[in-house]
Amino acid sequence: MTVPSASRRDRKKAATRQAIADAALQLFLERSYDQVSIRDIADAADVSTATVFKHFSGKEALVFDQDEDRESQLIAAVRQRPSGQNILDALRQHVLDTWPAIGAHPQAAEFTNLVNSTPALRAYAERMWTRYTDSLSAAIADEFGVDHDNLACVALARFVLEIPVLARDRKDRRAAVEALFDILTHGWEPPNKPPAL
Amino acid sequence: MTVPSASRRDRKKAATRQAIADAALQLFLERSYDQVSIRDIADAADVSTATVFKHFSGKEALVFDQDEDRESQLIAAVRQRPSGQNILDALRQHVLDTWPAIGAHPQAAEFTNLVNSTPALRAYAERMWTRYTDSLSAAIADEFGVDHDNLACVALARFVLEIPVLARDRKDRRAAVEALFDILTHGWEPPNKPPAL
């Protein structure tokens, strides 16, 4: 991603950061999240515990290393959508394109499992999503030329960001995402009663 | 609320719990959340720190003492709604009836302020709401005679529980709640462009 920065200093910095993240993920997968202490990680990466916190804001952040670009991709999906396309449709497309792909990688299954089986990580992940609400809603509001805190825009952002969370556990994620966007587009409809037994 | 329980033991237990919660809230309001330690609270309530954790699952829980009934009220709003009434309308009614009332109490303003100005508490409060998702969606699913994990029902529960969060900061909460339920009922509509200046 980020081109190896010019200075040797920056390269070394990035290297230690990476070493820490790698060590952390490996240990978390071997044992579980709660069974690994910061000290363990620091030892494995051969740095002091203080260094760990110089690079990461907290234990949970060690797991979600690279999730910083997600936000910008999301904004881009809104801002640079094909001309004439509905914002809701653009978001639907973006979620469909980028999200189920994550499950494709083979290691990603264990990763997902790690997160889902650790309450602290689940909570952190959910907050990560909703933390994007502000910037996403701002982008949407801009597209309509209304105030950044316009209620409809904030609501749309929030609801859309809930969709991946809601679709996470479904067998057929794509279908779930579609169904959820349909709710936002056309309003909620009562579920079909199953045929009487 | 809860009738003073028969046994003296239970009464004393409830008393200490209350003493702890009161001490905590007072200290949190005086100084801020982060400037108050569990020891401070224990000392103020004249109990040991261990006792604090016997009564409350963690520091955040001290702030949201009585929010246990909210869940059951919510379920009741769905289950015992006037016959023939739409579930969405029943929920709209319930939110309108019970939620803005909270802002009525005079002390409640400082309380809201405390929560909103403390990230840890904001996060905890949000998770509290979404934790209700399961039981609410189960209640909704029951009304339609479908599976508890029916996607439409889970989605409705989740979206409805986001509404109070979204409406929290608005000047006119009632109007905001109405607008948000309208989105769920009829689908999302782009905001009105403000009249050109």
Place this chain on the structure above:
DNA sequence: TCGCTAAGTAGAGTCGTTGTACTTTTCTAC
């Protein structure tokens, strides 16, 4: 080559939280 600065380290300390073993209080059954 000489500092300046940023990265890293050591180590002590705070705070939330848990576990263990002990005392006190209240309830229950005789």
Place this chain on the structure above:
DNA sequence: GTAGAAAAGTACAACGACTCTACTTAGCGA
């Protein structure tokens, strides 16, 4: 009433996440 089970509370030690302070080291620019 009194014995003894059960529950509430306490004291204390411990652990892990995180912070702070003071110190060393390594890369950078002049």
